[in-house]
Amino acid sequence: MKRKSRARKIAFFLVVIFAVIVTVFWSFQRNVKPVVFTYCDALIASLGMDSINKSSADVVALYEYSDFIEIGRDADGNILYLGTNTPLVNGFVRSLALRCENALSAIGKQTAVIPAGAFTGSALMSNSGPKISVDITFFSTVRCDFVTTFENVGINQTRHSIYAKIDVLFNTVLPIAEHEIFLTSNVLVAENVLIGEIPSVYVGDKNATDYLDLIP
Numbered sequence: 001m002k003r004k005s006r007a008r009k010i011a012f013f014l015v016v017i018f019a020v021i022v023t024v025f026w027s028f029q030r031n032v033k034p035v036v037f038t039y040c041d042a043l044i045a046s047l048g049m050d051s052i053n054k055s056s057a058d059v060v061a062l063y064e065y066s067d068f069i070e071i072g073r074d075a076d077g078n079i080l081y082l083g084t085n086t087p088l089v090n091g092f093v094r095s096l097a098l099r100c101e102n103a104l105s106a107i108g109k110q111t112a113v114i115p116a117g118a119f120t121g122s123a124l125m126s127n128s129g130p131k132i133s134v135d136i137t138f139f140s141t142v143r144c145d146f147v148t149t150f151e152n153v154g155i156n157q158t159r160h161s162i163y164a165k166i167d168v169l170f171n172t173v174l175p176i177a178e179h180e181i182f183l184t185s186n187v188l189v190a191e192n193v194l195i196g197e198i199p200s201v202y203v204g205d206k207n208a209t210d211y212l213d214l215i216p
Contacts, residue, residue, distance in 0.1 A: 033177065035114065036112075036114065036134055036174060037174075037179055039112045039113075039114045039134070040112050040134065040136050040172060040174060040179065040181075041179075041181050043110060043112050043136065044110070044136065044138060044170055044172060044181050045181065045183060047107050047110065048104060048107075048140070048168060048170065048181075048183055049183060049185060051100070051103040051104050051106075051107060052100050052103070052104075052166055052168065052183075052185050052187075053185070053187075054103065055096070055099040055100045055102075055103040056096060056099075056100070056164065056166065056185070056187040058099065059092070059095055059096045059099050060164075060187065060188075060189050060190075063092060063189065063190065064190060065160075065162070065190035065191065065192045067085065067088060067190075068084060068085055068088060068089060068092075068162060068189075068190065069082055069083065069084060069085070069160070069162075069192070070082070070083040070084075070085065071083075071194070077196070078196055078197065079194060079196055079197070082160070089146050092146070092164075092189075093144045093145070093146055093164070094144075096144050096164055096166070097142045097143065097144040097166075100142045100144075100166060100168070101140065101142045104140040104142070104168070105140070107138075109135065109136065109137050110135075110136045110138075111133050111134065111135055111136065112133070112134045112136055113131050113132070113133055113134075114131070114132045114133075114134060115130075115131060115132075134174060134175060135174075135175065136172055136173075136174060137172070137173040138170045138171060138172040138173065138181075139170070139171045139173075140168055140169065140170050140171075141168070141169045141171075142166065142167070142168050143166070143167045143168075144164055144165065144166050144167075145164070145165040145167075146162070146163075146164065146165075147162070147163040147164070147165050147186070148160065148161065148162050148163070149161045149163070153193060156195060156196055156197055157193055157194070157195060158193070158194045159191060159192075159193050159194075160191060160192050160193075160194055161188060161190075161191040162188075162189045162190045162191065163186045163187060163188055163189060164186070164187045164189050165184065165185075165186055166184070166185045166186075166187060167182070167183070167184050168182070168183045168184075168185075169181075169182055170182075170183070
């Protein structure tokens with residue numbers, strides 16, 4: 001009888017321990033991880049966007065609309081085609097991506113400071129309690145694309161805008177888990193208002209013979 005009683009106590013003790021572990025794990029998944037990810041995402045996004053915007057401004061300042069686009073006209077000044085300086089575009093995209101990567105790498109290791117009250121899930125207590133520091137190490141991958149848009153801004157007036165679409169993937173390493181953050185920034189590179197009737201074709205390369213639709 002004593003052996004059975006002892007075995008039951010041990011079994012009960014193990015069940016309690018298991019229940020506590022499950023509860024702690026569930027609470028961690030429900031309260032702790034989302035809060036840590038939220039604070040870390042906000043910090044990395046803020047620092048990342050600031051670095052991207054500054055890097056983009058430095059590179060964009062070196063170019064003008066006419067560097068990228070050649071406007072072909074007939075004898076009467078009507079627009080025949082728009083040609084892209086493809087080698088220059090490729091060089092611009094590579095230069096911008098490299099500048100952004102270097103700027104993001106220079107950010108280095110960061111620390112997110114989280115109030116303990118944030119883990120309670122209560123809005124009233126979110127900024128209360130001792131501060132908990134979470135170290136963040138991240139690696140980034142940058143991709144840049146050249147995007148153009150056309151917008152009708154008046155009678156026979158079309159705004160041609162050139163953007164650099166910058167996509168950044170952050171792989172963050174946190175004490176509790178690895179986490180990915182994705183950011184996108186559309187940076188205005190140059191724009192020009194085209195006067196006159198716009199043709200229905202656009203040349204991807206000013207020396208090419210392939211034509212694409214200019215106006216959707």
